[in-house]
Amino acid sequence: MRAAGLALLVACAVCATAQAWATFRMAGTQDPRVAVRFVEATSGDSAGMVEVWAENRLGGPVEVSLAPESGSGIAGDPPLPMRTLLRGFERKRVARLNAQPDRRLRLHVVPGTPDAQPRDVEYAYPLQTSQLRIEQGWGGAYSHRDAQNRHAVDFAAEIGTPVIAARAGTVMEVEADFAQAGLDAEIYAGRANFVRIVHDDGTMALYAHLDANGVLVRVGQRVRKGQAIGLSGNTGFTAGPHLHFTVQANRGMRLESIPFRMFGPQGILRFTEPK
Ligand SMILES: [Zn+2]
Numbered sequence: 660m661r662a663a664g665l666a667l668l669v670a671c672a673v674c675a676t677a678q679a680w681a682t683f684r685m686a687g688t689q690d691p692r693v694a695v696r697f698v699e700a701t702s703g704d705s706a707g708m709v710e711v712w713a714e715n716r717l718g719g720p721v722e723v724s725l726a727p728e729s730g731s732g733i734a735g736d737p738p739l740p741m742r743t744l745l746r747g748f749e750r751k752r753v754a755r756l757n758a759q760p761d762r763r764l765r766l767h768v769v770p771g772t773p774d775a776q777p778r779d780v781e782y783a784y785p786l787q788t789s790q791l792r793i794e795q796g797w798g799g800a801y802s803h804r805d806a807q808n809r810h811a812v813d814f815a816a817e818i819g820t821p822v823i824a825a826r827a828g829t830v831m832e833v834e835a836d837f838a839q840a841g842l843d844a845e846i847y848a849g850r851a852n853f854v855r856i857v858h859d860d861g862t863m864a865l866y867a868h869l870d871a872n873g874v875l876v877r878v879g880q881r882v883r884k885g886q887a888i889g890l891s892g893n894t895g896f897t898a899g900p901h902l903h904f905t906v907q908a909n910r911g912m913r914l915e916s917i918p919f920r921m922f923g924p925q926g927i928l929r930f931t932e933p934k
Contacts, residue, residue: 682709683756686728686763692717692832693745693768695725700755708735708755713766715745718879719831719857720772722909725753728763739764742912744772747831747857747879770832771909775861780826782921783884785866785904786814786891787821789924794901797918798933802896809933810916811865811905816891818900819873822866824888825904825921828856830880831863837894838871851895851903854888862917867903868894 683697698710715721726740733739735756743753784791792815795801803811816822832855853867854874870892882888893900906919921928 682758682760682762683711684761684763686765690766690768692770693721693723693766695764695766699758705755707758709758710752711754711756711764712750713743713745713753714750715748716878717770717831718747718829719770719855719863720747720861721745722769722771722773722912723753724767724912726765726767728765730762733757733759733762747829767912769909769912769914770855771857771863771907771914772861773909773911775908777862777906777908777917778860779920782825782864782906782919783823784921784923784928785822785825785864786816786902787823787887788816790815791924791928794899797930803933806916807907807914808903808905808916810918810930811903812930813901813903815899815901818870818890818892820891820902821887822854822869822873822889822891822902824856824882824884824886825864826856826858827884828858828864828882830876830878830882830888831855831857833874833876833878835869835872835874851897852889852892856882856888862906862908865903865905865907868892868897868901870894 685695694714696712700706700708700710722744724742727733733756735754737754741754794815795803795813797810834853837852851867852869853865856864869889873890873892876888891902905916907914907916
Protein backbone atom coordinates (compact mmCIF):
# COMPACT_ATOMS: atom_id res chain seq x y z
CA MET A 660 0.00 0.00 0.00
CA ARG A 661 2.84 2.31 0.88
CA ALA A 662 4.42 1.84 -2.52
CA ALA A 663 1.11 2.47 -4.30
CA GLY A 664 0.59 5.69 -2.32
CA LEU A 665 4.03 6.90 -3.29
CA ALA A 666 3.38 6.10 -6.95
CA LEU A 667 0.14 8.08 -6.82
CA LEU A 668 1.95 11.02 -5.27
CA VAL A 669 4.59 10.98 -8.00
CA ALA A 670 1.95 10.71 -10.71
CA CYS A 671 0.08 13.69 -9.26
CA ALA A 672 3.23 15.81 -9.09
CA VAL A 673 3.87 15.13 -12.80
CA CYS A 674 0.26 15.93 -13.59
CA ALA A 675 0.40 19.24 -11.69
CA THR A 676 3.53 20.30 -13.59
CA ALA A 677 1.96 19.39 -16.92
CA GLN A 678 -1.11 21.46 -16.05
CA ALA A 679 0.99 24.47 -15.18
CA TRP A 680 2.81 24.25 -18.51
CA ALA A 681 -0.46 24.02 -20.42
CA THR A 682 -1.84 27.31 -19.06
CA PHE A 683 -0.99 29.25 -22.20
CA ARG A 684 -0.69 28.17 -25.81
CA MET A 685 -0.35 30.05 -29.07
CA ALA A 686 -3.39 29.95 -31.33
CA GLY A 687 -3.08 29.00 -35.00
CA THR A 688 0.13 28.55 -36.95
CA GLN A 689 3.26 30.16 -35.58
CA ASP A 690 4.60 33.28 -37.26
CA PRO A 691 8.11 32.29 -38.42
CA ARG A 692 9.34 35.84 -37.83
CA VAL A 693 8.91 35.85 -34.05
CA ALA A 694 9.24 32.78 -31.81
CA VAL A 695 7.26 32.73 -28.55
CA ARG A 696 8.10 30.59 -25.52
CA PHE A 697 6.39 30.23 -22.14
CA VAL A 698 8.44 29.72 -19.00
CA GLU A 699 6.88 28.93 -15.64
CA ALA A 700 8.75 31.01 -13.09
CA THR A 701 9.51 29.02 -9.93
CA SER A 702 11.56 31.62 -8.07
CA GLY A 703 12.25 35.34 -7.92
CA ASP A 704 9.60 38.05 -8.14
CA SER A 705 7.77 36.23 -10.98
CA ALA A 706 7.33 33.01 -8.94
CA GLY A 707 4.04 31.33 -9.79
CA MET A 708 3.60 33.42 -12.94
CA VAL A 709 4.20 32.42 -16.54
CA GLU A 710 6.83 34.42 -18.40
CA VAL A 711 6.32 35.06 -22.10
CA TRP A 712 9.56 35.32 -24.07
CA ALA A 713 9.68 36.50 -27.68
CA GLU A 714 12.57 36.24 -30.12
CA ASN A 715 12.71 38.39 -33.23
CA ARG A 716 14.32 36.41 -36.07
CA LEU A 717 14.43 39.39 -38.42
CA GLY A 718 17.44 41.67 -38.82
CA GLY A 719 15.41 44.81 -38.10
CA PRO A 720 12.74 46.03 -35.67
CA VAL A 721 9.29 44.49 -35.46
CA GLU A 722 6.29 45.59 -33.45
CA VAL A 723 4.30 42.76 -31.88
CA SER A 724 0.96 42.61 -30.13
CA LEU A 725 -0.06 39.77 -27.87
CA ALA A 726 -3.69 39.25 -26.92
CA PRO A 727 -5.97 36.48 -25.72
CA GLU A 728 -7.64 34.78 -28.68
CA SER A 729 -11.01 35.15 -26.97
CA GLY A 730 -12.55 36.08 -23.66
CA SER A 731 -11.39 38.72 -21.23
CA GLY A 732 -7.92 40.22 -20.82
CA ILE A 733 -5.23 38.51 -18.76
CA ALA A 734 -3.76 40.12 -15.63
CA GLY A 735 0.01 40.43 -15.50
CA ASP A 736 2.95 42.75 -16.01
CA PRO A 737 1.96 44.15 -18.44
CA PRO A 738 -1.58 42.77 -18.69
CA LEU A 739 -2.82 41.46 -22.04
CA PRO A 740 -3.55 42.74 -24.59
CA MET A 741 -0.15 44.44 -24.93
CA ARG A 742 2.21 45.74 -27.61
CA THR A 743 5.98 46.02 -27.68
CA LEU A 744 8.89 46.63 -30.03
CA LEU A 745 11.66 44.08 -30.61
CA ARG A 746 14.96 45.20 -32.15
CA GLY A 747 16.61 43.08 -34.87
CA PHE A 748 17.38 39.59 -33.46
CA GLU A 749 16.30 40.71 -29.98
CA ARG A 750 15.06 38.09 -27.51
CA LYS A 751 13.32 39.40 -24.42
CA ARG A 752 10.65 38.76 -21.85
CA VAL A 753 7.60 40.64 -23.07
CA ALA A 754 5.19 39.85 -20.22
CA ARG A 755 4.68 37.78 -17.12
CA LEU A 756 1.15 36.60 -16.67
CA ASN A 757 -1.00 35.26 -13.90
CA ALA A 758 -1.48 31.58 -14.76
CA GLN A 759 -4.92 30.77 -16.15
CA PRO A 760 -5.97 27.32 -17.35
CA ASP A 761 -6.09 26.69 -21.07
CA ARG A 762 -5.87 30.16 -22.60
CA ARG A 763 -4.82 30.65 -26.19
CA LEU A 764 -2.90 33.75 -27.20
CA ARG A 765 -2.60 35.39 -30.58
CA LEU A 766 0.56 37.13 -31.76
CA HIS A 767 0.43 39.78 -34.46
CA VAL A 768 3.71 40.88 -36.05
CA VAL A 769 4.29 44.04 -38.09
CA PRO A 770 7.78 44.80 -39.46
CA GLY A 771 9.28 48.18 -38.65
CA THR A 772 9.23 50.69 -35.85
CA PRO A 773 6.17 52.90 -35.35
CA ASP A 774 8.39 55.96 -34.86
CA ALA A 775 9.89 55.89 -38.37
CA GLN A 776 10.47 59.48 -39.61
CA PRO A 777 10.76 59.26 -43.41
CA ARG A 778 13.56 61.48 -44.73
CA ASP A 779 13.19 63.05 -48.17
CA VAL A 780 15.84 61.14 -50.12
CA GLU A 781 16.26 60.26 -53.78
CA TYR A 782 16.09 56.52 -54.42
CA ALA A 783 18.16 54.89 -57.17
CA TYR A 784 16.50 52.86 -59.92
CA PRO A 785 16.42 49.35 -58.42
CA LEU A 786 17.29 47.47 -61.63
CA GLN A 787 20.62 47.20 -63.38
CA THR A 788 19.33 47.97 -66.86
CA SER A 789 18.78 51.07 -68.96
CA GLN A 790 15.31 49.86 -69.92
CA LEU A 791 12.33 51.36 -68.17
CA ARG A 792 8.79 50.12 -68.49
CA ILE A 793 6.29 50.68 -65.72
CA GLU A 794 3.64 47.96 -65.69
CA GLN A 795 1.69 49.41 -62.79
CA GLY A 796 2.20 52.61 -60.83
CA TRP A 797 0.94 54.13 -57.58
CA GLY A 798 -2.67 53.24 -56.89
CA GLY A 799 -2.79 50.78 -59.83
CA ALA A 800 -6.19 49.10 -60.04
CA TYR A 801 -4.73 45.62 -60.43
CA SER A 802 -2.99 45.22 -57.05
CA HIS A 803 -1.82 48.61 -55.73
CA ARG A 804 -5.01 49.74 -54.01
CA ASP A 805 -4.44 48.62 -50.43
CA ALA A 806 -2.51 50.64 -47.84
CA GLN A 807 0.59 48.44 -48.06
CA ASN A 808 0.93 48.80 -51.83
CA ARG A 809 -0.66 52.16 -52.63
CA HIS A 810 2.72 53.72 -53.50
CA ALA A 811 4.21 50.60 -55.10
CA VAL A 812 5.62 50.46 -58.62
CA ASP A 813 5.93 47.41 -60.88
CA PHE A 814 8.94 47.67 -63.19
CA ALA A 815 8.96 45.17 -66.07
CA ALA A 816 12.24 43.24 -66.02
CA GLU A 817 13.48 40.15 -67.79
CA ILE A 818 14.05 37.21 -65.46
CA GLY A 819 17.60 37.37 -64.12
CA THR A 820 18.01 41.17 -64.30
CA PRO A 821 20.14 42.25 -61.31
CA VAL A 822 18.13 44.02 -58.61
CA ILE A 823 20.10 46.68 -56.77
CA ALA A 824 19.52 48.44 -53.47
CA ALA A 825 17.81 51.75 -54.19
CA ARG A 826 19.05 53.04 -50.83
CA ALA A 827 21.54 51.85 -48.19
CA GLY A 828 20.27 49.88 -45.21
CA THR A 829 20.22 46.55 -43.43
CA VAL A 830 18.57 43.42 -44.82
CA MET A 831 15.88 42.61 -42.29
CA GLU A 832 13.90 39.85 -43.99
CA VAL A 833 14.23 37.59 -47.02
CA GLU A 834 11.98 34.97 -48.58
CA ALA A 835 14.00 32.81 -50.90
CA ASP A 836 12.21 29.46 -51.03
CA PHE A 837 9.28 30.26 -53.22
CA ALA A 838 9.55 29.21 -56.84
CA GLN A 839 5.96 29.24 -58.11
CA ALA A 840 3.81 31.93 -59.68
CA GLY A 841 0.16 32.36 -60.47
CA LEU A 842 -2.87 34.58 -60.45
CA ASP A 843 -4.81 32.95 -57.64
CA ALA A 844 -4.46 35.59 -54.92
CA GLU A 845 -5.48 33.14 -52.21
CA ILE A 846 -2.49 30.95 -52.97
CA TYR A 847 0.09 33.43 -54.19
CA ALA A 848 -0.58 36.81 -52.55
CA GLY A 849 2.21 37.64 -50.12
CA ARG A 850 4.20 34.53 -50.99
CA ALA A 851 6.70 35.81 -53.53
CA ASN A 852 10.45 35.75 -53.03
CA PHE A 853 11.49 39.11 -51.67
CA VAL A 854 14.07 41.18 -49.83
CA ARG A 855 13.07 43.75 -47.19
CA ILE A 856 15.68 46.37 -46.29
CA VAL A 857 15.33 48.72 -43.32
CA HIS A 858 16.80 52.23 -43.74
CA ASP A 859 18.36 54.43 -41.05
CA ASP A 860 15.16 56.50 -40.71
CA GLY A 861 13.08 53.38 -39.93
CA THR A 862 11.38 53.12 -43.34
CA MET A 863 11.71 49.87 -45.29
CA ALA A 864 12.04 49.06 -48.99
CA LEU A 865 10.46 45.91 -50.38
CA TYR A 866 11.85 44.25 -53.52
CA ALA A 867 9.48 41.46 -54.56
CA HIS A 868 8.93 38.66 -57.12
CA LEU A 869 12.65 37.76 -57.15
CA ASP A 870 13.69 34.69 -59.09
CA ALA A 871 14.05 31.22 -57.56
CA ASN A 872 17.61 31.33 -56.14
CA GLY A 873 17.46 35.05 -56.84
CA VAL A 874 18.13 36.34 -53.33
CA LEU A 875 21.79 37.35 -53.03
CA VAL A 876 21.86 38.77 -49.49
CA ARG A 877 21.29 37.40 -46.00
CA VAL A 878 19.32 38.68 -43.03
CA GLY A 879 21.35 41.12 -40.94
CA GLN A 880 23.63 42.12 -43.81
CA ARG A 881 24.39 45.80 -44.33
CA VAL A 882 24.03 46.88 -47.97
CA ARG A 883 25.08 50.08 -49.72
CA LYS A 884 23.10 51.98 -52.32
CA GLY A 885 23.68 50.37 -55.72
CA GLN A 886 24.74 46.97 -54.37
CA ALA A 887 23.27 43.89 -56.10
CA ILE A 888 20.80 42.21 -53.74
CA GLY A 889 18.96 39.81 -56.03
CA LEU A 890 17.80 38.75 -59.47
CA SER A 891 14.37 39.74 -60.69
CA GLY A 892 11.92 36.97 -61.48
CA ASN A 893 8.29 36.05 -61.65
CA THR A 894 7.46 34.39 -58.32
CA GLY A 895 4.21 34.82 -56.40
CA PHE A 896 1.07 36.72 -57.42
CA THR A 897 2.15 37.98 -60.83
CA ALA A 898 1.10 37.99 -64.45
CA GLY A 899 4.61 38.38 -65.87
CA PRO A 900 8.26 39.05 -64.96
CA HIS A 901 8.62 42.29 -63.01
CA LEU A 902 10.03 43.87 -59.87
CA HIS A 903 7.52 45.17 -57.33
CA PHE A 904 9.14 48.03 -55.41
CA THR A 905 7.67 49.98 -52.54
CA VAL A 906 8.81 51.93 -49.48
CA GLN A 907 6.86 51.18 -46.33
CA ALA A 908 6.57 52.34 -42.74
CA ASN A 909 4.89 50.78 -39.72
CA ARG A 910 2.10 53.14 -38.78
CA GLY A 911 1.09 51.48 -35.49
CA MET A 912 0.58 47.74 -36.14
CA ARG A 913 -0.17 48.50 -39.77
CA LEU A 914 2.14 48.67 -42.80
CA GLU A 915 1.65 51.64 -45.08
CA SER A 916 3.42 52.36 -48.33
CA ILE A 917 4.76 55.89 -48.51
CA PRO A 918 5.58 58.19 -51.46
CA PHE A 919 9.19 58.23 -52.66
CA ARG A 920 11.34 60.08 -55.21
CA MET A 921 13.41 58.06 -57.66
CA PHE A 922 16.04 58.73 -60.31
CA GLY A 923 15.43 56.47 -63.31
CA PRO A 924 17.61 55.52 -66.27
CA GLN A 925 16.51 58.65 -68.16
CA GLY A 926 16.09 61.08 -65.28
CA ILE A 927 13.67 61.78 -62.46
CA LEU A 928 10.64 59.48 -62.43
CA ARG A 929 7.37 61.21 -61.73
CA PHE A 930 4.61 59.26 -60.05
CA THR A 931 1.26 60.82 -59.36
CA GLU A 932 -0.43 60.57 -56.00
CA PRO A 933 -3.35 58.12 -56.24
CA LYS A 934 -6.79 59.65 -55.76
ZN1 LIG B 1 3.16 45.42 -57.64
